Amino acid sequence: MNFPLSGDECLLVEGDSSFILVGTSAELFSLCIETYDAEFCQTVEAGDLIVVSAPEGGDLRQAWMLLELVRTYHQPLLVLSKDHPGAKRLSMVVSVASKIVLRSTIRRGTHPEQHLVCSSEEMNGLSLEKTPEGVSFSQKRDDLKVSLYRPDTVSNRE
């Protein structure tokens, strides 16, 4: 399943109790990933995916802001150590890569690997890959609702 994305458009994928917001990078930049003792600088190319996952749902504006912090402002990503108590405070997480798999079996905010992002069980296993036009899904999922999302509509949606 292919979904074209242009400019600052986003793709909203909704389940019963969770959602992901998918955007693409407009430019080449270096994204820093900060762990407790190291820094890795990942090259993000134009068209790479920026995926914000909200495993418990929440406000779409929060997801969009998080996406824009990375896409527009190149905000570094902070990775918590494995047993960090702050993991339970994270209602949304973000990953940036050309291909991203959603996993419900990882601990939130503690994996620096950008090809994975934690999700709810209903989205577990969904794989997203960048295409020249936008994004493609590995499988057709009738249980998930997919819609195009523009920033100027954010304030009208919950």
Added chain:
Amino acid sequence: MSKRYIEKCSNRADRCNKMCSVGGPIDIDLAEGIKGKKYRCNDCGEIFTGLGKHPVCPSCQSDNVTAIV
């Protein structure tokens, strides 16, 4: 405690069992880990650990970089 509060907590606990872990015992270990390579920027002198095939300097965004040992 009100019945409504107990139901709310119960629903939340149910949802927590169906989402990525926030500190519980469920987790997978990623065998490959994350490995980078050291680079020096030829434009600004920044030294950094880069990931990917096309390293870009995090300070000046230049791709004029050299791998260092």
